[in-house]
Structures are given as C-alpha cells and as structure tokens.
Amino acid sequence: MNPSIKRLLGQTAIYGLSSIVGRLLNYLLVPLYTDESIFKNPADYGVVSDLYAWVAFLIVFLSFGMETAFFRFLQGSDDKEKVFSNSFITVLGINILFYLILLYFNNDIASLMLYEGHNEYIVLLGAIVCIDAVAAIPLARLRSEERALRFTVVQLSSIGVNVGLNLILLLGFFDPARPEEGILFILIANLCASLVKIILVYDVISKVILKIDWVLIRQLVKYSFPLVIAGFAGIINETLDRVLLKQLLYYEGNSLEYATAQVGVYSACYKLAMLVTILLQAYRYAAEPFFFAQLKNEDRNLVYVKIMNLFIAVVCLAFLVVSINISIFKYFIQTEAYWAGLRVVPILLLANVFLGIYYNQSIWYKLSGKTKFGALIAVVGASLTVLINVLFIPTYGFMACAWATLVVYAFQMTLSYFLGQKHYKIPYNTKKFAVYIGGAILIYFLFSLMRTLMGLDIKDSHLGILFVGNLMILMYLVGVFLFEKGMLKRS
DSSP: OOHHHHHHHHHHHHHHHHHHHHHHHHHTTHHHHTSTTTOOSHHHHHHHHHHHHHHHHHHHHHHTTHHHHHHHHHTTOSOHHHHHHHHHHHHHHHHHHHHHHHHHTHHHHHHHTTOTTOHHHHHHHHHHHHHHHHHHHHHHHHHHTTOHHHHHHHHHHHHHHHHHHHHHHHHHTOOTTOHHHHHHHHHHHHHHHHHHHHHHTHHHHTTOOOOOOHHHHHHHHHHHHHHHHHHHHHHHHHHHHHHHHHHHHHHTTOOHHHHHHHHHHHHHHHHHHHHHHHHHHHHHHHHHHHHHHTTTOTTHHHHHHHHHHHHHHHHHHHHHHHHHTHHHHGGGSOSGGGGGGTTHHHHHHHHHHHHHHHHHHTHHHHHTTOTHHHHHHHHHHHHHHHHHHHHHHHHHTHHHHHHHHHHHHHHHHHHHHHHHHHHSOOOOOHHHHHHHHHHHHHHHHHHHHHHHHTTOOTTOOOHHHHHHHHHHHHHHHHHHHHHHHHHHHHO
C-alpha cells in the first residue's frame, strides 16, 4: 500500500477514536440521566435534550464552516500564518458579537425557548457553544499539521472531564428534589470540558497574529457561507424534531411539563437507535479516505459495489439485533416512565440504515467534485423534515418525529441514488439491496406479528419469543453469508 495512504488511514483511525469514544461515553451517560435517583421525571431529561438540540444548531453557525475554509485556503498559500490568524479572528469576532447579544437579550431568549425564569441555562449554553466554536480553528490547525495524536489527546481530555464531572456532581452533590440543579450541573460540566480544550490548545492560539486582512476574510466568508447553509440543513434533519416537539405540543394547549416530558421520552429512546449511528461513525472515518484512495484503481466501481453490499448487510443486522431484543436493551434506560417511547426505536433504527446507505452513496458527488448536489439533497431533506413534523406532531406527538426521520432519510437515499446514476454512475446491485433490506424488514414484521398474537407489548420480555427472534437473526446472517459466498464464486 502507498505509504501516504497508509498514513492517512492511520491518522483517520486516530481522529475517529476521539469521535467514537466521545459518542460512546456520552451515550453511556443516558443510564445515569434516566436513573430514578437523577431525572425520574422525563420532563427534566427533556430540558437537557432540548438544550442540546439547540447546541447543534448554534455550533454550525458559530463555527461558520471556517474549518473547511481554513483547509481550503491553506493549500497553496505562501503565508499559512496569515490564513490561520484571519480564520481564527473571524470565528472569534462572530462569537464575541453573538455572546454579547445573547447576554443582553438572555431573558427574552429564555422566554422564547420556554425557559422563563431560567436564563442561566441560556447564558451557560451560549458560553459552551462559543468556546467550542473558537477552539475549532486551533484544532483544525493541529489536523493540518498532521498532529493527530495531539488532537486526540485534547478531545479525549475534554470528554474525560465532562464525563467525570457529570459523575461527581450528579452522584455526589445532586438533590433529586431540585431537578433544575441537575441541569445546571450538566451544563457546568460541559462548560469546564470546553475550557479544557482552550487551555490545551493555548500554545496554538498564542501564534495568532493580530493583523486583519479584510480581503482574505471576505474570501473566507464567501467560501464558507454555502457550507453553513448545508450544515444547517443537515442539523435540521438530525435534531429539529426535538425542538418542534416541545414547541408544537405546548402551543397546542398541552402543559409545558407534558411537552417537555415527551421530548425526554423521545430523546432517551432515540439513544437506542444511535447504536447504528455509532457504527456509522466508525465506518465513515475509515471509508472516506479508502474510497478516495481507489480513484486510480480501474476496478474501483466493483470495489464500491462489494463494499455497499456488505455495508447494507451489516447495518440491517444491527437493525434486527436491537429491534428484536428491545425488551433487553430497554434496561439501558433506567426509569420505566421512559419506556413509553420504545416503539420509535425500530423506526429510527431503520431510518439510520437508510442514512448509512445515503452516506455510503454520497461518495459519488465527492469523487466527481459536484458537492452542490450534497447541499441540494440536504436542503430538500430539511424542508421535508419541517413540513412533516409541523403537520403531524400536534396529532401524533413523537411518533410523527420518528416517521419523519424515516421518510426523509429514505427520500435522501433514493434521491442520491438517482442523481448519482446520472452524474457519476456506480453499478450498484439494487436487487441485492432489496433482498437484504426487504429480508430484514420481513423478519422484524414476522417477529412483531408473533409478539402481537401472544398479547405482548414491545417492552415485554418473553424468553420463548426472544429465542425465536434471535434464531431468525441467525438465519438472516447465514443467508447473507451464503449469498455473498455465492457472489464471490460467480465473480
């Protein structure tokens, strides 16, 4: 293997470690948050989920796509320090202005977000996202200098502080009679973790030259602005449902506690579907550089097709394992009050299967350089997300959120496929796709039918039906193995 490709793959694995471990550790905080001794009432966890949904939106705006712009303008520049300094100054300026506005209007913002009397949430949340956004450019510089290990140490240190402080503050000092105290503890832990990043990259920040080049800044902003639009569209698909769920249910005449509790229930159960997402994250870090490395391979399309076949089989297997064993996985969520949302898990798992296929397909517009289609697909998906949620949340609550996610990801997958076949044709074996996906859905349907005929709910445990369900999963796995083995013989 080419040494540069090996180095790229090795660095990608290191970068992936911090992201995957971070997701996994934050994922494992859910049993803590949903424990009866912490947030027994789903409404309290709903506040945390709602606040962090806003974080996702804000970080896209406040980082302003400047990481990508920094990488782009760094290439071929004779003055790399100027590019770094002006990228950092731009992000710093945006965040200072944003935080000053937030401080001045924090009471009004708290009221709009339905946190009347809790403007401290808004102040802390703003500080967290601003610090994270400012730290992004120094971290990007570490990546540009191929200092992957240093980057990972910074990220993992921040994650460790966050998890450690959550455990110390919630288990050692939290009074369940004052749930708002627990929310503050979570925000304070996150703020400290964000500050750790700034401290650990201070030596990089100290290299900033305070000399503004307005021409370069305009070029950076012009380049990054479309990325912000595409980023917003992507975040809408991922997190807007939780924001709309609370707002729409409340304005339909429900109490604020009820609306927030629905967010808590939905968010806790959403975490179970993220088992597939963590798998996707690990795959994406390894796959993208691999795909680009195949550009000079004359048989690259055959490689892409075989990888897609195996990828779909694996994510469908993950869908079956979690969906069929949901009565076991439910114990990941400690308090029974949250289990009312378990029926969204199979829907969201299948949605993430489609999302994974879309991510895998997206290589076509990256390889061809037609990234505008990626933005187009994201914007269309975001519009559909808003439409479905606004129309159906008032009637169907969080079930509408789950179905909207499934419909949108299935739509994006399909749209990407047809656009890809037109602009950068990869001869995927769609019949095999249909067999793997259809087979997984059929197995889950039959399992659900058996469960219903036995008078069992999705959360009910029954040793006999679990045995049958897992036997069906084993049959699916054997079927995939034989199918792939047969394909390899024919090739």
